[in-house]
Amino acid sequence: MRQMHNKLQLRRSSEAVGRKMIKLKINGQEIEAASGQTILQVVRKNRLDDIPTLCHSEELAPYGSCFLCVVEVKGRKNLVPSCATMIAPDMEVTTRNERIESSRKTALELILSNHYADCSPPCMDGCPAHVDAQGYIALAAMGELQKAIDLIREKNPLPAVCARVCVRNCEDVCRRMDIDTPVAINNIKRYLSDAENAYATEPECLPPAGKSVGIVGSGPAGLTAAWFLGKQGIKPVIYEARDRTGGMLRYGIPEYRLPDEVLDTEVAYIEKTGAEIHCGVRVGKDITLNELVNRHDAVFLAAGAWTGKSMRVEGEHDTEGVVTGADFLPEKTDNPEPLNGTVVVVGGGNTAMDAARTAWRLNADKVIILYRRTRAQMPADKMEIEDCIEEGIEIMELAAPVGIVRNSGRLKALRCIRMKLGEPDASGRRRPVPLEGSEFELPCDLVISAIGQNTVLDGLTEIETGEVELTRWNTYVIDTNTMQTNVEGVFAGGDAADDGPTVAIDAIADGQKAAKSITAWLNGEKMEQEPFAVHRDFWFRPGKKELKEVKESPRHELHMIDVDERRNSFREVATGFEPEDSTHETSRCLSCGCVRFDDCDLRLYGEEYGVDMEEFKGHVRQHKVDDRHPYIIYDPNKCILCARCIRTCARVLPVSALGLTGRGFKTEMRPAMNDPLVQTSCVSCGNCVDSCPTGALTMKYPFAGRACITTEDISTRCGFCSLGCQITVRDFGSGHYFIKSSGKPGDYLCRYGRFGNELFLNQSRIKNPVACEEGSYRTLSFQEAEEAIVKEMRKSTGIHGARKVAVFVSPELTNEELLAAEEIARKGIGTNNIGSLAMLAGNGEAGVLDSVLGFTASTCDRSCIENADLIICNNTALQDNHLILEADVLQQVKNGAKLIIANSTLSNSDRHLADLAVDPVRGGASFFWNAVMEELIQSETVKPEELPGGTEFLEGRNGDIYISAANAGVDAQSISEAAMLLADAKNIVIIHSQDRFQDNAPEDMKILADLTLLLRNAQRKTDLLFPRLIANSAGLEVTGADPAFLPGRIPASGELPGAKTSGELRELLNNGEITAAFIIGENPLEYPKTQSWFRNCTFIAAMDWTDTETTAAADITLPGSTFLETSGTRCSFEGQVICFNGTVQPPSGKSGREVLEELAEAFGLMVPDLNELMPGRLGEMLPFYWNTGEKRNWNGKGTLIPITITGSSSSVQPPLTHSQKYRIKSKNAMAERI
Structure with a gap:
């Protein structure tokens, strides 16, 4: 196409x-x-x-x-x-040049000054490592657990560690907090990292680059740097002073929070990138820093902070029973000896909580946390504080140590003083001030000072080329953008750098940044900077008022072991998250970040031109997001008033559903009359979404989870009608995907092409072959099912004869599937009974134009519309059924072409657009066009006698125009006007739908073909287009899936038993003569009329991709596949063999094509491997009729035939195929919304 x-x-x-x-x-x-x-x-x-x-x-x-x-x-x-x-x-x-770029930058800054939006979600921006929390939450919601954990590892190689010890900065900025409580982001991460296959895949790494980096320390910063360097093909070599890896993750965090086996698993996975780890090697003692620099291409210093800060009270360093948290926790990791008496822990951070809870587990009689501020101001994780209290640990607020009471050098008590809160200090917290005269002694047996840590960098600064510069806090001076020290090729991060000890996720962020910087430095490149993004918080934080329509939903917490089970045990307290907990929490995510982050033109240009958001900061308009449309979300905050959506809509529809309202700063893009979009002329084609350069217009996903996530994009064709429009399937995996257009300007889609995948996603799927035995169902293997079908079909043939056995195929199937079914019917079973129930129910016949044109098909492709000066739409509803064809017609009408519409029902737009709009009675269009022909003959515009068959044609005509007008239900004036328009035209295109059975009469196509021949002979280039509602209707005859034809559209010899024509096959069905049937992709048992056709069947085999009434009643059911899951070809209405790619994996693991080919083999047949040969093969079998790559150019030759007009139309056809039923259901649903 x-x-x-x-x-x-x-x-x-x-x-x-x-x-x-x-x-x-x-x-x-x-x-x-x-x-x-x-x-x-x-x-x-x-x-x-x-x-x-x-x-x-x-x-x-x-x-x-x-x-x-x-x-x-x-x-x-x-x-x-x-x-x-x-x-x-x-x-x-x-x-x-400078002037032009400055102007463009200013233009972007002006646009962005009123762009109240979040390019990236607050949770990702709040995370020091910029982990895409919204992304992995969305993937978790889809059930894509492996992809979710892989997404985390793109920024953080220690997901299981962080799921247990992270301070959750992401949750601190979660917008959900303004409604109830933050999404349990870290708990979802725990669920993902605990998943069975979290470590099943191998890390993807670039080939070895022949370079290495020496890393000092195997803590979170060192391990992270090793991961990212290894993935870039750079050899990371870690030097660890202790006997085991992990740094403070192992020696500073107790096992009840972070089990060793979890850390070991994470380290082992990092080693898969090629990381080499040497434990028990202290740099500065066992090997000098200078040797390291000479041995490697670069060095990363991540030595950590291993000494505790002083309480600055006399006697703390020489009193037995006074230790630091930095000493206590590592010691108890290696030697968990029980404790006795009272333990006092000084401090309010996570280390203090860990020390207190460890002491309690080691059987201390009493544990007290002493903190100079209040509990509310403690920097420790709130959950850790709650766990301390739950375990019976006392928190003594507003008290600080001032001295130590000793007895013979042994601790007796801690001398303390009461505090009060004064003015805020640099941290924003109120400064604690001592209360004079409030000193008291706190009897205790052990004091653990946990008020912070310092670095020890002995031997870690001296290099031949110079000394690595230190800060006054004894940490490395670094460029925080690149992590570089003052020494070329030496980088530093983690607790030993810049502002000193922080938390694990900060160290991970340092390691990630250092690896990027080292990679760029080694490659002689500039380090890639963080992407540009706009955030609503730039103006103000969205509050509860903005989120008022979001319903409250209680947060699910991790499951914990009982407090009684924790005493004297280092068993992990948090046991995990259940699937239902994860599902609940992912549903609470507000999906704040824009799904267009990666391809938003505005954001990318802002990044390219280095815009300054402060330049025009001022008033910004806030709009409510409109999500009332069933498929489309409109966020006016992101709209830049480019009007691309409005102009695109105007190209597709006669009257655009969109427009601009207001003036000046208050201008907005809105639907007509500011109504909900679904209540306008909108046809839900979604082309406005494709046209939007930002995230103002986006699609709703037909499944849980919404984020900007990398997808696998595969090009294929739409299989909802015979146009075969190009589409792009954006696949998240495991049945989660959505559809976009090809991306080429002007490649539009209709509602079905873009949103029709909801049909496949919302239906239950047949995943295994099934046998129905006495009302119960039993799962079979494919081989068992195929053998059973062969056995029963042959048995029925032996008893009743092949005349009473049939194979029925859906016109939605590929040519390859149809050919396999044809082989099964004619060669496997030995019957000529093969056809489509959908076609038979509509009383359609094959080859209706063969006697007139020599073929039955469109005479050209869509390109003929471009040159038409008159277009005729007969018995068509292009907007409902072939929107993209209508867009072509509308464009040509705008270019000056005349338009005639003849339908039994006319819409307002039909009357508005058409130069002549007539509404003949149902089945009466034949009378109308016959009368128009008579008018042309009488005016001698056309001369039938000059054409083959002209004499017989003229002899059989009734020349009374008025009788024809009366039969058609139109006035004679309309007939004359139509004839005049035809007489004045030079290039005519006639578009006729064969599938509007309620309007069509049997003679319609023949009359239009006669008219075409007459006009061609009168030097008026005229072509016929026959768009079909079902994708491969045209392929039925071509592949021999019709009683009248063999593959290649060769007339059937009639030697096989069974029907010779579609009419005879219909008669067999009406008489109930079919005793065994194999029904593929059609559902005749849903409707009384077609159900009666199988009243005498003793065996039915069915094949379909979803459960239907037919599969439910079938003795054997085989799983089929959708057009998105099946590679093959179909014949478009234009006469082209078009290729479809299987873009989505069928749940059964086999496409319908594979299943049918296997079944054919079970019948003892050798089905040829058609694959890419199909287009060529059909082209060879039917030159011109179905060809590829060549422009079709009909010579206009044919034979006029006399026609007896009955004026009868068919009854409404039951929708036997999935696409037919979906169209009706979708149209009714849209009508209900309106």
Whole structure:
């Protein structure tokens, strides 16, 4: 199928042939180009520069609202928009200089000054390592656990560690907090890291680069750096002073929070990147730093902070029973000896909590935490504080140590003083102030000082080329953007660098940044900076008022072991998260971040041009997000008023559903009359979404989870009708995907093409072959099911004869599936009974135009519409059924073509658009066109006698126009007007739908074919287009899935038993003569009329991708597949064999094509491997009729035949295929919403 983009290019190329060629200079380069083009077109065509645009799209007329595409033209004072400025002889254009870039930057800053949006979610921005929490929450919601954990590892290689010890900065900024409580982000991470296959895959690493980096320390910073360096193909070698890896993760965090086996698993996974770890090697003692620098291409210092800070009280260093947390925790890790008496822990951070809870587990009689501020101001994790209290640990607030009471050098008590809160200090917390005269003694047996840690960098600063510079706090001085020290090739991070000891996630962030910087430095490249992003908090934090429609939902916490089980045990307290907990928490996520982060043109240009958000900061408009449409979300806050959506809508629909309202700063893009979009002329095609350069218009996903996540994008075709439009399937995996257009300008989609995947996602799937035995179902293997079908079909054939056995196929199937079914019917079973129940129910016959044209198909492809000066739409509802074809028609009407619409039901837009709109009675269109032909004959516009069959044609005619008009239910004036329009036209296209059975009469197509022959003979180029509602209706005859034809559309010999025509097969069904049937992809047992056809069946085998009434009643059911899951070909209505790619894995593991080919083999048949040979094979079998790559060019020859008009129409056809039923259901659902 030719797409609009290609058409525009062809049209422009042909128009350019007759244009004058002119010379101009662009960026100093002399260019020759055809006149009539804009500067932007010429620049892009010649690939001279990448001029930025936001409001421009190739298939739309220039708009010029964004002013990003401005360029400099010599002789003009002001910059000009290149999208709207036509080239001229001797023009000199500059597309990029300081003035132009400054102007573009200003334009972007002005647009962004009113862009109240979150490019990235607050949770990701709050995380020091920038882990995409919204992304992995969305993947968890989809059930994509492996992809979710892999997404975490893109920023953090220690997910299981952080799931247990992270301080959850992400949750601190969660917007959900303004409603109830933050999403349990870390608990979801715990669920993912505990999943069975969390470590099953191998890390993907680049090939070895031949370079190595020495890393001092195996704590979180060192391990993280090793992970990211290893993935880049750079050999990381870790030197660890202690006997085991992990640093403070192992020696500073107790096992009840972080079990050793969890840490060991994480380290082992990091080692898979090629990391080499040497434990028991102290740099500065066992090996010098200088040796390390000489041995490796770069060095990363992540030595940690291993000494506790002093309480600054006399006697703390020489009193037995006074230790630091930095000493106590590592000692108890290696030697968990029990404790006695009272233990006092000084401090309010996580180390203090860990020390207190460890002492309690070691059987201390009493544990007291002494803190100089209040509990509310403790920097420790709130959950850790709650756990302490739950375990019976006392928190003594507003008290600080001032001395130690000893007895013979042994601790007796801790002398303390009461405090009160004064003015806030630098941290924002109120400063504790001593209360005079409030001193008291606190009797105790052990004091643990946990008020912070210091670094010991002995031997870790001296290098031949110089000494690594230290801060006054004895940490490494670094450039925090690159993690580089003052020594070339030496980098530092974690607790030993810059501002000193922090938490694990900060160290992980340092390791990640250091690895990026080292990689860039080793490759001689500039380090990639963090992406540009806009945040709502730049103006103000969205509060409860903005989120008032979000319902409260209680948070689920991790499951814990009982307090009684924790005493004297280091068993992990938090046992994990259950699947239902994860599902609940993922549903609480508000999906704050934009799903267009990766491809938002506005954000990417903002990044490219280095915009300054402060430049025009001021008032910003806040809008409510409109999610009332069933498929589309509109966020006016992100709209930049480029009007691309409005202009695209106007191309697709007769009357655009969108427009601009208000003036000036209050201008908004809104649906007509500011109604909900679904209540306007919107047809839910979603082309406005594709046109949007930002995230203002986005699609709703038909499944849980919403984020900007990398997808696997695969191109294929839509299988909902015979147009076969190009689509892109964006697959998250495991049945979670959505559909976009191809991305080419002008490649539009209709509602079914874009959102029809909801049909596949919302239906239950058949995953295994099933046998129904006495009302109960039993799962079978494929081999068992196939053998059972062969046995029963042959048994029925032996008893009743092959005449009473049939195979029925859906017109939705691929040619390959149809050919396999044909082989099974004719060669496997030996019957000629093969056809489509959907076609039979509509009383359709094969080859109806063979006697007139010599073939039954469209006479050209869609490109003929481009040159038409008269278009006839007969018995069609293009907007409902073939929106993309309607867009072509509308465009040509706008270009000046006349339009005749003849339908039994006319819409307001039909009457508005058409030059002549007539509504003959149902089945009466044949009378109308017969009368129009008579008018043309009588006026001698056409001369039947000059054509083959003309004499017989004239003899059989009734020349009374008024009788025909009465039979058609139209006035004679309309007949005359139609004849005049035809007489005045030179290029005519007639579009007729064969599938509107309630409107069609048996003679419709023949009359239109006769009319076409007459007009062709009268030097009026006339073509017929027959778009079909079902994707491969045309393929039935071509592949021999019809009693009248063999593959290649060769007439069947009639030697096989069974029906010879579709009519005979219908008669067999009506008489109940079919005793065994294999039904593929159709559901006749849902409707009484078609159900009666199988009243005497003793065996039914069915194959389908979803449960239906037919599969429920079938004796054997095989799993089928959707068009998105099946590779193969189909025949479009234009006469092209188009290829479909299987883009999604079928749940059964086999496509319908594979299953049918296996079944054919079970019948003892050898099905040829068609694959990519199919288009060529069909082209060889039917030259011109179904070809690929060649432009079809019918010679206009044929034979006129006399026609007896009955004027009868068919009854409403039951929707036997999935696409038919979905269309009806979708249309009814939309009508209910309106």
